[in-house]
Amino acid sequence: MVEAAGIEDALARLPPLRETIRGAGLEPDKRLGQHFLLDPAILARIAAAAGPLPGRTVLEVGPGPGGLTRALLSAGAAEVVAVERDPRCVAALADLVRAAAGRLRLVEADALAFDPSGLAPPGALVVVANLPYNIGTELLLGWLHRAELFERLVLLFQKEVALRLVAPPGGAAYGRLSVSAQLVCRVERLFDLPPGVFFPPPKVASSLVRLVPRPDRPSGAELAAVERVTAAAFGQRRKMLRQSLKPLRPAPEALLAALGIQPTVRAERLAPETFLALARAVRTQPPPEAAAGSTRNRWTNSER
Numbered sequence: 001m002v003e004a005a006g007i008e009d010a011l012a013r014l015p016p017l018r019e020t021i022r023g024a025g026l027e028p029d030k031r032l033g034q035h036f037l038l039d040p041a042i043l044a045r046i047a048a049a050a051g052p053l054p055g056r057t058v059l060e061v062g063p064g065p066g067g068l069t070r071a072l073l074s075a076g077a078a079e080v081v082a083v084e085r086d087p088r089c090v091a092a093l094a095d096l097v098r099a100a101a102g103r104l105r106l107v108e109a110d111a112l113a114f115d116p117s118g119l120a121p122p123g124a125l126v127v128v129a130n131l132p133y134n135i136g137t138e139l140l141l142g143w144l145h146r147a148e149l150f151e152r153l154v155l156l157f158q159k160e161v162a163l164r165l166v167a168p169p170g171g172a173a174y175g176r177l178s179v180s181a182q183l184v185c186r187v188e189r190l191f192d193l194p195p196g197v198f199f200p201p202p203k204v205a206s207s208l209v210r211l212v213p214r215p216d217r218p219s220g221a222e223l224a225a226v227e228r229v230t231a232a233a234f235g236q237r238r239k240m241l242r243q244s245l246k247p248l249r250p251a252p253e254a255l256l257a258a259l260g261i262q263p264t265v266r267a268e269r270l271a272p273e274t275f276l277a278l279a280r281a282v283r284t285q286p287p288p289e290a291a292a293g294s295t296r297n298r299w300t301n302s303e304r
Helices: 002-012 017-024 040-049 067-074 087-092 094-099 136-144 159-166 176-184 220-235 253-258 272-284 289-293
Strands: 057-061 079-084 104-108 125-130 150-158 185-193 206-213
Touching: 002 067, 002 094, 017 087, 040 067, 040 125, 040 150, 040 185, 040 206, 057 067, 067 079, 067 125, 087 094, 087 104, 094 104, 136 150, 136 176, 150 159, 150 185, 159 176, 159 185, 159 206, 176 185, 176 206, 176 220, 176 272, 220 272, 253 272
Parallel strands: 057 079, 057 125, 079 104, 125 150
Antiparallel strands: 150 206, 185 206
């Protein structure tokens, strides 16, 4: 408790975030998707949404001037591993590293290339981050394939992306991202933040999302198969499945009928669990090489 009190005192003596930004010349870089959060009350609310942090290792991506990092340390995180690629932010965080007295590890790296394995025992790592807008979805997609590492992820996205993550079947927001995220995790949209609470204000609102890996989630190979199926199905989302799935199966009607899926239905009507069943069926009956090669599996910006 004495050590915790000492760290709290050290954090309290740090300059306000706006002074840190001015002193370090931290003009937010649009190329890096930087929109800093400075309000201590909002930052504390995000840290609280991550659940109990004492004894946990927390991965943060894009700490910027360190506002959320301070909140995570104040919430009792045993260690915060902050991954930052902007050398200006790395320099600006030097005082916070000292104040944290060994509880903050700052890693200068590209988060997309950073390997989180080994930071905590499997299933124990907590991720809390105000994700850079330009890589947030790509980061999440990679983490979904490594869900065994995480206890939970609490992530700030553009509201549009958050709505896709939680979208039920049947709506325009429901798509590839919805299916993958909901198969791997229980997904909750916790609260929204208006543009004005960020510096600089983005053009859109943001939403905090909590993802908790499911014990019954698909395997990595199954998730990859789901992505191939949804790439075909949502790549032509206005078409019926009997047409959109032809890159996977020249005549998909028999496969659909075996699963009780109407061939005239469109992709947005299928639940995530149905996509998983379809992907499992496709895996057991590999398509001809030519057909497999034509399947588009890249994530376009609109699908993210």
